[in-house]
Amino acid sequence: MAAKRLLTDDIGFLLSRASGAVARSASKALAPLGLRVRSYSVLMLAGEGTAGVTQRRLAATMGLDPSQIVALVDDLETRGLVTRTPDPADRRNKLITATDEGHRVREDAQQRVDQAHDDYFDRVPHESLDELRHALRRIAFPDDLPVGHESEPSTAPE
Amino acid sequence: MAAKRLLTDDIGFLLSRASGAVARSASKALAPLGLRVRSYSVLMLAGEGTAGVTQRRLAATMGLDPSQIVALVDDLETRGLVTRTPDPADRRNKLITATDEGHRVREDAQQRVDQAHDDYFDRVPHESLDELRHALRRIAFPDDLPVGHESEPSTAPE
DNA sequence: TATTGTTATACTCTATAACTATA
DNA sequence: TATAGTTATAGAGTATAACAATA
Numbered sequence: 001m002a003a004k005r006l007l008t009d010d011i012g013f014l015l016s017r018a019s020g021a022v023a024r025s026a027s028k029a030l031a032p033l034g035l036r037v038r039s040y041s042v043l044m045l046a047g048e049g050t051a052g053v054t055q056r057r058l059a060a061t062m063g064l065d066p067s068q069i070v071a072l073v074d075d076l077e078t079r080g081l082v083t084r085t086p087d088p089a090d091r092r093n094k095l096i097t098a099t100d101e102g103h104r105v106r107e108d109a110q111q112r113v114d115q116a117h118d119d120y121f122d123r124v125p126h127e128s129l130d131e132l133r134h135a136l137r138r139i140a141f142p143d144d145l146p147v148g149h150e151s152e153p154s155t156a157p158e
Numbered sequence: 159m160a161a162k163r164l165l166t167d168d169i170g171f172l173l174s175r176a177s178g179a180v181a182r183s184a185s186k187a188l189a190p191l192g193l194r195v196r197s198y199s200v201l202m203l204a205g206e207g208t209a210g211v212t213q214r215r216l217a218a219t220m221g222l223d224p225s226q227i228v229a230l231v232d233d234l235e236t237r238g239l240v241t242r243t244p245d246p247a248d249r250r251n252k253l254i255t256a257t258d259e260g261h262r263v264r265e266d267a268q269q270r271v272d273q274a275h276d277d278y279f280d281r282v283p284h285e286s287l288d289e290l291r292h293a294l295r296r297i298a299f300p301d302d303l304p305v306g307h308e309s310e311p312s313t314a315p316e
Numbered sequence: 317t318a319t320t321g322t323t324a325t326a327c328t329c330t331a332t333a334a335c336t337a338t339a
Numbered sequence: 340t341a342t343a344g345t346t347a348t349a350g351a352g353t354a355t356a357a358c359a360a361t362a
Contacts, residue, residue, distance in 0.1 A: 005268070007202040008219065008299075011291055012180045012275055016195070017221050017298035019177035020353095022170045037174070038329085044165040056343060061166065063175050065331065070345060092338045092343045110163070117170050123296045131286060132293045133169055138281045140175035141166075178330095194351085214320060223354065228322060250320040250361045319362075329352065336345075 015139075022120055029116035033109050034079070038062070040109055042072045043098060046082045047106045052095030054087070063140075081105055173297075180278055187274035191267050192237070196220070198267055200230045201256060204240045205264045210253030212245070221298075239263055 007013050059066040076082040081102035087093035165171050217224040234240040239260035245251035
């Protein structure tokens with residue numbers, strides 16, 4: 001018989017609550033730039049490195065189905081923040097890369113998000129944040145930890 | 159100028175990914191019982207203590223608008239897992255309480271969720287989990303930390 | 317007048333299947 | 340045949356406004 005525990009002690013519940021609160025805050029911070037949390041994520045990933053990222057890899061990193069990436073890239077491409085170029089080596093792949101304007105917007109967005117996050121993370125002792133980050137990474141990416149564009153794509157567990 | 163950081167180092171992003179993965183896993187574990195993560199949360203809270211919980215308090219604890227609680231309670235009430243009784247002291251309040259069957263289902267559900275969670279949390283050192291829980295609580299409930307039914311209702315920050 | 321619960325509505329996010337083009 | 344991207348669609352989650360009952 002399982003011990004009766006409080007919901008507010010459940011890490012899954014706390015993850016959901018914390019994630020929701022932080023995402024709402026980030027969403028408000030990004031609104032003036034016409035970005036949402038998810039398009040912000042795409043823009044960030046498109047701006048890392050210079051070789052570009054495939055949509056498949058975006059999907060794997062963000063934990064989404066590839067079909068959900070299409071509209072996100074469409075939007076950013078229409079606004080001139082990223083380009084979508086077929087990979088010469090394998091024309092099935094489309095490489096997503098941030099434009100100069102995309103890099104500028106990304107930097108602005110990053111500052112706004114950081115500021116919004118600080119409202120929440122200031123409440124956590126600084127040394128705890130590194131450990132928090134480490135623990136979250138192990139939970140979010142159980143198989144292998146993404147470091148940069150070079151590592152193998154990781155898929156969400158079933 | 160903000161330093162260029164990797165999205166996969168961003169705690170907000172990691173929170174979202176970790177929360178999503180854990181919630182999906184919990185959702186699958188609860189499916190055989192006809193519960194979702196949110197109805198599970200209501201059932202858990204309705205089963206804590208004997209006095210019952212107001213819908214307002216459920217909303218505050220779960221970080222939802224009170225209007226979103228109605229359908230969740232409706233469903234559980236229809237299935238005989240909780241009761242909805244007007245508070246004699248203030249008939250505006252409706253007290254949500256788990257029935258005997260509700261307690262049985264809650265216990266079964268709790269075990270299933272715990273088992274699903276273990277697949278993720280086993281990867282985190284045990285002593286880190288307590289610190290993780292503590293940090294998440296401070297992020298999720300910045301104002302005051304809910305302990306039981308007795309504490310003041312806490313509202314999500316704007 | 318203020319508060320609890322309720323209804324209604326619109327929008328976003330999530331999940332899935334089927335299609336195309338390239339390999 | 341297998342993989343990357345795309346389209347379409349349905350369902351769940353989220354956010355808001357307005358209303359009735361009670362205080």
